Amino acid sequence: MSQINIYFAGSIKGGRQDVGIYSQIIDQLKTHGHVFTEFVGDKNYHGPTEADGKKDKEIHDTDVAMLKKSDCVVAEVTQPSLGVGYELGRAVALDIPILCLFRPNEGKVLSCMIRGAHDGSAVTVVDYTDVAQVPDILADFFKKLKK
């Protein structure tokens, strides 16, 4: 594999409280490959505005096209998001390896449909407590991906 294309998924309409964490994860991901969805970590981005004229269909179709070109999906799934769940389902159907990162210490319980998908190869779910752990988690995931 030459340049790895990475699709990062994180909540937007589901709530932006973790955007600072998304941005730190994206910075880490950029050391492993090209991240298609850097805007997910932009604290000023809350979805399309009337001013930018983007329609929901355009966002959906662009995202699915990027997903199809991705070598893996990395999702921060602590803040529940319908869009992230949808992207993960599409990625499973496309046989794209997935890493889900979840912080149990936030008092949330991860959906059975995400945790229950963990098999350690096609879908990997990793619990973490601090973003400082992310570099090691990613190193392990990308090492396996390249095998």
Ligand SMILES: O=c1[nH]c(=O)n([C@H]2C[C@H](O)[C@@H](COP(=O)(O)O)O2)cc1CO
């Ligand atoms: O404006 C957007 N742009 C966009 O790319 N998405 C995608 C990327 C995110 O991983 C995911 C977030 O979904 P949601 O907005 O339902 O939380 O959907 C979602 C939105 C807003 O729904």
